[in-house]
Amino acid sequence: MFGKRKFEQELDEELRSYVELQAAEKVRRGMSPEDALREARRELGGMDQVKENVRDVRPGIFVDTLIQDIRYASRALGRDPAFALVAILTLALGIGADTAIFSVVDGVLLKPLPYPDPDRLLTLWEHSQADGLKTTVAPANFYDWRKQSRSFAKMAAIDPYPDFILDGSIGSQRLSGADVSADFFSLLGTRMELGRDFLPEEDRPGSNYVVILTYAAWQRYFGGRADIVGQAVTLNGAAYTVVGVLPRDFSFVSKAADYHARNQFDLFRPMALPAPPPQWMRGTHSLCVLARMKAGVALEQAQAELDLIASNLERLYPSQNKGRGIIAVRLQQHVVADVRSALLTLLAAVALLLLITCANVANLLLTRAAARGREIALRAALGASRTRIARQLMTESLVLAAAGGLLGLILVYAGVPALVRHLPADLPRTPEIAVDGRVLISTSLVALLTGLLFGLAPVFHARGSLRQGGRGVIAGQSRLRSMLIVGQIAMALVLLTGAGLMAKSLWTLLQVPPGFRTERILTARLSLPPQYTNGYKFGTGAHREISAFQQRLLDRVRAIPGVESAAFTAYLPLSGADNSWAFVVEGRPPKPPGEFDKVNYRPVGPGYFETIGIPIKRGRGFNSSDNEDGPLVVAINESMARTFWGSTDPVGQRLSFSEDKWRTIVGIVGDVHHHGLDTKAAPEIYIPYSQAPNVEARPIIVLRTLMEPLSMAAPLRQAVAELDRGVPIDRITTMQKLVSDSAGQPRFRTAVMLTFSLLVLFVASIGLYGVMSYVVSQRTPEFGIRMALGATRGAVMHLVIGHAAKLVGIGIALGLTGAALLSHTIATLLYGVAPIDAVTLASVTTLLALVGIAAVYVPARRAAKSDPMESLRHD
């Protein structure tokens, strides 16, 4: 600053001396001293102009002018606080909303996975050529893939099914675990926080009594004790040793649907597949497979090698592997595949919101620029160059954008954690959503870009007004403003249409009857420890300990006041858990090798259909005599009856699950939407729980209550604890909640879209109001004259509303075109609604038109009230 003052002083002195020397020379030529001085000054051509020219070439001039411009801009904005406040708030909303959604998109879609060289990570799936579906992998196939492939540095399998019951000081706890290949963590590149990774020799049957805990499980169940490594813990009644603890920031990035809706694990155990696995392990498809490609191997090469392996296995094991390919997908791509288009749509919506914000602030600035025309002309006359004025106006816009950006950032810091809490539970990678450096950079860029974008408007305007000498150029300017308004309305219509379609789609989805009762149903999951399941052998259909426990619990629960009925199931609809089995129908010719009839498989207890409200269409449901000692029976749903029996009556027919036992179909029940309201009901077979050929150690109890179902949670817990303290109970929830959560993704995106479009509607209506107010104030003299010449107030009002209607009309027409053009992008996100929906378009258009009329009504009234005399005096 000191250097700058000195510079100014010296420049001033130098120029004065120059003028005096000039004058002295003129005096020498015979001019009078006064004339000479005046003449010398005139020749100089304005001291300020010369100084300004010199300043422009001075070193460091950029920083100085910048500081000066920022000060000037802040002062200018401070003089008009209402304007500054509206502009900054609008920008903060736009930039804040944009950044918040960006932080979600960045965390879920864009950030590389939190592992070294994430591009080399793949997921491998079996792929059925018959139906084109990806399925989980048979252990024996995984074993062969790993052995025969050369493209991969490592290949590991995950079986997310095992659960562990921990006996500890705080009672029995259910921990969710996964069995993994020993090199699972080294494949991901994860190092342990404490202890060590699994050893290869621990990945063998009988040697795998070791576990690695997640950081959260270590803290929660073991109080974060430092000596945990090497400790023995009792899991499912057996002694395990804790060998390692994962770091706090470890997260296993996965898609919830691959892991029975559970992707947060407490602990991991070596999978210990037999080497080589027995052949029956080629028919059970239970594993998720991860692979890391060797450096320099391309996905196509890896896929080509896998194709070769698949055709070898198909030749060697035709009965299980006929028509089975292998498909490799990049892990990142696989995990976000289902949410990509929804998130990108939200990002596009928020970008539109930001553009509308820009247009609005540009409009505000133009209003101001009109009022400041004279100030700008004055500065130009005082020697400010055209670029200097442009720079100054630009600085003002950038100061606004920066303030808006800062405020927006505060909104983001406050809003993103709340947003994350409201994200649908099955959205992958949510732990990676954070307001971090990447988000800050994006906010700054967005603020800068918006500043530049809306800052252009006043600069163009200033150029026009300089050319025309300070008296605003009304015609050209109002054309720019009208264009901005038309653009805003068009974009608002596009957004509103998107939101309207999503809302209608969500509403349609929630109207789908799920196939069961949702009111007053409480459900909870129980985990039976090994003493209930030991001694059990596959196919016996006899697990009397489980049946006895269930019966004792039902007796207690039914006695709770407020409980109407209670029953058990193994796979609750909309819980994410599922199982499917192959079966054969008695008397039908056997299928060729590798082909199966497969249906979803549901062990349920007596009274289940009545309790959860699945209608019995023919025959009967299950009762207490359908037990270990009774004849084997099943019930099927309508869609199974239709698929496998067509118009003939299946009741009385028999079928078998490849265990040489025939089960008689005794009833046909209604279809349910097991996986979601938007997926088609699939064929299902129900088996009495106590006749199930496999063990189902995680029965889910379903209670039909007379009052608010959650009020039954405490008595239920107590009943279980009284019966056996060693049986953990969790996932206590209502059917209503499960249904509502199943629509979590569409609900979330609809909520976001609706919020945005309401914001946009508000912002656009403010913009329209502003423009019309301005037009009215500019045309007041004209209105006055018209009224003096006999125009009625109504006619003047009509004039103003007509003007606005033209803008809104053009905007709506453009918006409708845009919405139609963009309709295909949203099509995949919609359920039961066509992307071009007449009702939605009509209601959105009407809404926008009504808001438009409301926004111009006040200015129109003002115009109609203009006093002819007053108007004529004006200016």
Add this chain to the structure above:
Amino acid sequence: MPQSEPGLLQGTLDLLILKSLALEEMHGMGIARRISQITNGTFEVKAGSLFPALYRMEHAGHLASSWGESETKRRSKFYRLTKSGRKRLQAESERWERISLAMANALRST
């Protein structure tokens, strides 16, 4: 015919300033007067062009300045050539001569 700035190419102005300072140091007014003299009044440099050029060249290191007393006993800023300024004068003069020779030849040819 005196010519004012718009017709004066920037390179020309720089070269004229360097040339006028070749013999002795001078203040701004002196430089303007000298340019007018050595071009027989063809170039009348105005302050609005002269001073920005002086500041620019000083910043580029071709000129140095110091404060002294003018012939009217007034404190004035005097400019002189630096080493790099002399080199530049040399180089620019040669370039200019080449160009003007080429131009003259071009215009004479038929």
